[in-house]
Amino acid sequence: MSWLTAEQALERLGTKPQTLYANVSRGRIRAKADTTDPRRSLYNAADVMRLAKRHAGRRKTETVAADAIQWGDPVLPSAVSTVAEGRLYYRGREVAAWAEHATLEETAALLWESRPVAAMPGDAAATTPSLERAFVLLAQRVTRDLPSLGRSPAALKAEAQTILSTIGMALAPDATDLPLHLRLAASWGRPEAANCIRRALVLLADHELNASTFATRVAASSGATLSAAVLSGLSTLTGPLHGGAWQGVASLIEDVNALGASPAIRQALTEGRPLSAFGHPLYPVGDIRAKALLSQFSLPQTYAELAAAGQELVGESVNIDFALTAMTAVLDLPRDAPLVIFALARSVGWLAHAMEQVESGHLIRPRARYTGPAITAAKS
Helix, strand or coil: CCEECHHHHHHHHCCCHHHHHHHHHCCCCCEEEECCEEEEEEEEHHHHHHHHHHHCCCCCHHHHHHHHHCCCCCCCCCCCEEEECCEEEECCEEHHHHCCCCCHHHHHHHHHCCCCCCCCCCCCCCCCCCHHHHHHHHHHHHCCCCCCCCCCHHHHHHHHHHHHHHHHHHHCCCCCCCCHHHHHHHHCCCHHHHHHHHHHHHHCCCCCCCHHHHHHHHHHHCCCCHHHHHHHHHHHHCCCCCHHHHHHHHHHHHHHHHHCHHHHHHHHHHCCCCCCCECCCCCCCCCHHHHHHHCCCCCCHHHHHHHHHHHHHCCCCECHHHHHHHHHHHCCCCCCHHHHHHHHHHHHHHHHHHHHHHHHCCCCCCCCCCCCCCCCCCCC
16 A cells, blocks of 8 residues: 655645545545654555546546445435544434444434334344344345335334344344343343443444445335345345455454564565455544444453554554454454444444435436447347
8 A cells, every 4th residue: 555745645636735635534535644754644545546537637427436436425315324524423423422322222213213212022042143043034024024115204114123123133132122232242141241232333333335235225226125125235244345354353363363463464465465454445544433442441462463563564543343353352252243243233224224215216226337348230
């Protein structure tokens, strides 16, 4: 990853310093402190060149669309959440502050703009969280539930609550009517972890138009059932570049244990492996969700060494995937706890976006830019 000085960045962008700083605050250009002079900042070269290319004259519509989908400008209107100036907001509320006290159910009521939300008790026969069971239970609902189009917001919100209950039965299966974070902690036999789990659930409930949320909105835009839309989101979440990124962090920790922090990072960089523990394009000065979660516990030595080495060698702070994996280690949770927490939390956001998409009445149907063999006209 290469970096430019402010002068170099401004030369390539052909713009004023104020515009450069605005692009940084909006997450379009990543920045970090210059280690040789802390008073100065360096700017990510790839981000600068992407914006420079964008501004180089009038671009074709398909180029604009392609750039927008890849960490570019917003492509869909939404009032659910946003990242602005390095902070995450749910319907205008700053999330780090909201997570100090709120539950996932209270967050659902906020994001859905609904009455108080409560998940129904779990299944007494189930004892441990299971992503496989979440897939099965949602799939069983898809053919039974009604399509989402043509139904009132009140009806959709009522159904959303039952879907959250279904997911809770799989991912927080304690057979009580307690809040989901208490049920999840109890199902893992870690009641002392409940408050930290609560905070993580709230911090992860939504993150504007990420990959799984976009998949959810595409499904909802077709009129599919809310359960089908959430199933689309859950499927997308499992990818290693999304909710499955914790596995890359865990693998890197194993390398740190074997080699040491700096050698492990150097080896990964030399081999071209992604470092999923560090950085996030929307947070040029550090993932605010990670900061909020890491404030609740002390890092084990291996994790602390990895964080310090990453800041030095990569120039990026740790992100939420690192924080979730560290929390799992500190609280002695099951290995797949990061994905379970992520899936349970984000289901609330998926439902909010699905309902918003249904209300918009628009089908999401982009066009493909054809790059295949030359088209030959049929002979008459």
